[in-house]
Amino acid sequence: GESVGLHLPTLSVQEGDNSIINCAYSNSASDYFIWYKQESGKGPQFIIDIRSNMDKRQGQRVTVLLNKTVKHLSLQIAATQPGDSAVYFCAENPRVGAQKLVFGQGTRLTINP
């Protein structure tokens, strides 16, 4: 379920390194997953999505991996840049036809120069 009351976990990486942000989900019926990036004071921005019939999907500098066996989703960002500093949220569609997405608690990514 939604974890709106928890403080955000933080991930710090060196500029130029790869970042991996993880998300666990609990609903085996979830069929669609989305990653969002939220910069300070702005609304969340769509990054990449993946349907449950896929294990991997690549975008520009980003890759999403889905492991349905262990109910795990990850976002990989290649060659992290200062502009990647933000809070990253995963979201899942808990079942076909669900009217609401379920959001993870978010992870704050900090880039060290």
Add this chain to the structure above:
Amino acid sequence: SQTIHQWPATLVQPVGSPLSLECTVEGTSNPNLYWYRQAAGRGLQLLFYSVGIGQISSEVPQNLSASRPQDRQFILSSKKLLLSDSGFYLCAWRWDANEKLFFGSGTQLSVL
């Protein structure tokens, strides 16, 4: 292309005053519409969603209400604001279930 407009960007209101936040979507018809609230440094809390004109589903019983008077217009209201209503309010839309959400730019509400 589709765009979502949300205003105002910031709002400072005294306790006990009314509230009206408006959200409109352009470039699509019959979108699913959502209101979220986000406390500083926290996750997204779904407040209301609507799948059609006049259809409102409330997720959290509270001091707020929502209305959808037109297909692409979603309004968040309160008759008397509380201190605890402070937060970052986000409107979002999507074409249908099983699709991604598109968020507006948000309204930072401070109740003093």
